[in-house]
Amino acid sequence: MAETISVNGTQHPIPEDPRVSLLDFLRRDVGLTGTKKGCDHGQCGACTVIVNGIRINSCLTLAAMHDGDSVTTIEGLGTPDAPSPLQRAFLEHDGFQCGYCTPGQICSATAMIEELANEWPSDASGDLGAIKLSDEEIRERMSGNLCRCGAYANIVAAIREVAE
Ligand code: FES
Numbered sequence: 387m388a389e390t391i392s393v394n395g396t397q398h399p400i401p402e403d404p405r406v407s408l409l410d411f412l413r414r415d416v417g418l419t420g421t422k423k424g425c426d427h428g429q430c431g432a433c434t435v436i437v438n439g440i441r442i443n444s445c446l447t448l449a450a451m452h453d454g455d456s457v458t459t460i461e462g463l464g465t466p467d468a469p470s471p472l473q474r475a476f477l478e479h480d481g482f483q484c485g486y487c488t489p490g491q492i493c494s495a496t497a498m499i500e501e502l503a504n505e506w507p508s509d510a511s512g513d514l515g516a517i518k519l520s521d522e523e524i525r526e527r528m529s530g531n532l533c534r535c536g537a538y539a540n541i542v543a544a545i546r547e548v549a550e
């Protein structure tokens with residue numbers, strides 16, 4: 387059986403060339419250009435996607451290493467008509483200027499909030515009301531995602547609104 391990667395719920399064959407990064411696979415082969423290439427060296431976070439619930443830099447891993455994995459990109463989190471809570475919060479708080487880092491920021495923050503849910507036990511209703519992160523903690527947990535425009539204050543505000 388052909389090796390495949392699930393991207394936003396759709397199966398795609400892994401490229402024959404074993405040197406193709408997950409980032410190039412997503413942008414070139416799958417055609418999802420929301421995931422951005424910044425440094426291509428694991429330093430900026432623009433290429434962040436969620437693999438099996440974990441946020442990773444897609445420029446640092448090969449597509450061939452992800453047979454059977456489930457990848458979520460920015461396109462898989464929401465749509466213009468039905469944005470995810472974080473997508474909506476980034477819009478409401480102007481959590482961007484040029485927008486180039488935004489897909490990576492939102493993918494990273496989405497997985498980060500899931501990490502919080504695992505660290506803080508929810509009550510019986512699933513409410514995560516006990517979560518209160520300081521701005522410094524949010525910045526630390528999001529330190530792998532750089533914004534060259536310096537929109538950090540608004541990015542943190544957007545994430546805080548959804549995380550609380
Ligand atoms: Fe992957 Fe910068 S493009 S970390």
